[in-house]
Structures are given as C-alpha cells and as structure tokens.
Amino acid sequence: MSYDVEIKDLCFAYEGEMVLRDVNLSLRRGELLALIGPNGGGKSTLIKLLLGLLRPTCGEIRVLGRLPGESLEVGYVPQDTSVRRFFPIRAVDVVALGCKLPGRRLRGEDYARALEAMERFGVGECRDMKMSRLSGGQRQKVLIARAFASSPRVLFMDEPTANLDPASQKHLYGELKRFCDEGGTVVVASHDLMAVSAMATSVACIRGTLHYHPSPEVDKASVSLAYGECPVELVAHGIPHRVLSVHDDLKEEDHGSVSS
C-alpha cells in the first residue's frame, strides 16, 4: 500500500528543545485529516516539516513518495497571511506564481488559472489590488486560491479559516470535500473543532506527540490528551453531539500512532 503522506518515528527539536516526538502517520489518497490541538501543540511545526521548510531531527517523511519539498503537486496555505506593507505585489501575481513551473516565466495560462481560482473563492475583484491593501480575510482567500490554482494532489493548510466569515468557511469546507472526493488528500490544522469534525475523514490530536483517529469521531480521552481537560463538543457526520465515550486503553490504530 502506498500512502500520499507517510511519517515514521518523527521527532523535531528547535535549538535542542524537543517539540514533536514519536510521530507516526500514514494518509491514504482521498483522506481529509483534521489536525487539532492546543496553542503550541506542534501543528504548524508538523506542517512545515511536511513542506520541507523544516528538517526532521529524527525519523522520515514522504509526501507522494518523495522527500518533503520535492513534489510539485503540493499546495500550501500558511497560518501567517501578513505581508510587508510596502511589498508591491498584486493579488493576481501571488496566485499566478503558485501556478508557475520552476524555471519558466509566468504565462497567460497561469493568469487564467489564477483568475478562475480567485473567482471561485470570491476574490476575483481583488485581482489588481496590492496584497498589503487587502483585508485579512481577502488575503487568506487569495492564498487559498493560490493553493488550489497550482493543481495540487495534496494540500497542507494551517488555520485556513482563521480570518474567514462563516459563509466563506462553509464554502472552503465544501471545496475541500470536493477536492478529496476527486482524489486529493488534505491535512488541515484548525481550532474549529465542530467544523473540521464535520468535514474530516480522520482526525489527529497533537500535543507534542500525535494521536490518530481513523474517523472524525474523537473520544473524550483523546481530546483531553490533546487539549487538557477543557470540555469540547464535536460534530460527527453532521450531527451535533457531546462526545461521551472514553477509552482508557488507547490502542494502536491500523495506520496511525496512538500512544498513552
């Protein structure tokens, strides 16, 4: 079985300080993984490792069978959408650059794809505006459009809905679901537990290490492991309910790592 994303015995330290350890994860094609966990839990660090922006301290990562950063079929939405105030790039250039292949100039076809994606995410009218003049939500939508416009097989998204209004969030979740139904694979970090649980096919709780759940229903014990003791309500299969099930005995899942 080949996986779109494979992580084996990963650990990572910033300047000697270990922030991720014993991380194992295997994602099949079509999977939409919601990455949840508290502030500082390691979600952004894991996404940066998947992108090749950081290198593992130990262990291995493969994305589409290659080292992180090697595949061109990977789209990314960063958590930080801020841009330098005086950086004079237009929104449409940001999106078109996401479509450009390395080693060649931007072409008309890149701009056509960029505009189509910008229209799809409701920022077509921002095409000629400088990034620094856009609102936080508009900037986020431009970066989402960029990720989709690059025709990815795999999308990594770090808090992509943080600046979006409810209608735009719903639209993005619909697009992500469609992307996965058509054979794409997504890892999305989010604090929006209800929404991600409703759209995800699997959930990983991360707080230093990773606890994988092959379905979007997360038991209370795992949420406690990830978040501490805060009460959490989740939506699974579109039906709101309070998560009550507890299993003391966390077990090895078939293709993820669950440790106690």
Ligand SMILES: Nc1ncnc2c1ncn2[C@@H]1O[C@H](COP(=O)(O)OP(=O)(O)OP(=O)(O)O)[C@@H](O)[C@H]1O
């Ligand atoms: N560049 C860095 N240098 C040193 N430590 C860092 C750096 N970036 C993050 N960390 C630390 O790594 C840990 C994990 O941070 P990370 O940003 O991955 O968490 P997160 O789950 O994405 O948090 P949030 O929900 O707040 O975005 C934190 O303890 C953080 O302080």
